[in-house]
Amino acid sequence: MQVHSEEKPHSCEVCGYACSKKSNLVKHMRTHTGEKPYSCEVCGHSCSKKSNLVLHMRTHTGEKPYSCEVCGYSCSDKSNVVRHMRTHTGEKPHACELCTYSCAQKSCLVKHMRTHTGEKPYSCEVCEYSCSQKSSLTQHMRNHTGGMLYSCEVLGYSCSQKPSLTQHMGTGTGEKPYSCEVCGYSCSQKSSLTHHMRIHTGEKPHACKVCGYSCSQKSHLVKHMRTHTGEKPHFCEVCGYSFSEKSHLVNHMRTHTGEKPHSCELCGFSFSRKSSLVRHMSTHTGKKPHTCEVCEYSCSVKSHLVEHMKLHTGETN
CATH class of the missing domain: 3.30.160.60 (Classic Zinc Finger)
Structure with a gap:
């Protein structure tokens, strides 16, 4: 009653x-x-x-008793499958009262609101830096630790990403009990072998319900879905710019920090992006992998080939 x-x-x-x-x-x-x-x-x-x-x-x-009826995703917590279903329905029940932003998860809205309030609850214990997202603090701390945040107490292995340490700690001894019968590849986790086998089988179990795109790993599908939803969950703390992929945010942050972690071993020149280092290396090797199909012109940078092709097509800027 x-x-x-x-x-x-x-x-x-x-x-x-x-x-x-x-x-x-x-x-x-x-x-x-x-x-x-x-x-x-x-x-x-x-x-x-x-x-x-x-x-x-x-x-x-x-x-994992709770399963998605659309794609077969399964999890141990019912609330997780409820949130997962929104990747299929496109539902975004959490809306910002100050702007038009809306999202599928409440945690994303909490982070977004900090762009309005200016709240920065995560502080660096070494310097005075503070930020609104924990991931940004993790990224910042690498400036003090030299990029290595996580260490193995058994073998002394260190890395910048927690998933890498988890992978390493799979055996604690470097043991790799899971082996591929096709090429001999071995790993410490069964899930890694499952993903690897799709290279041989060509299996792509994760499919987009909007355009039919399919891929071998769920993480790739999550990123792909953002091309349809327009979701950009990774925010820059400095200028507010947002990105659909975390790696793009990492690269962008270097425009603010000036960090250039990719260095040429021959001349010492450094770059903020690995792709820039790859292009630079061609100045030492003389390699020109981009070749014109019409004439004998070749170059080291793809964008140069695009410009060259305009000579044949008659296209002007």
């Missing part, structure tokens, strides 16, 4: 929170006491709610 009457007789003495069930108040009180009575028997992780422990255990069992 409390559901119909909206009666909430159980109140928190700390913050005034009220609810209709005593069990809900018991759970709420753990936010104040920090109590975590539910523990994982595998790794010792503890949590305040039994439901959270159920989700955690799936990280050990690999269980």
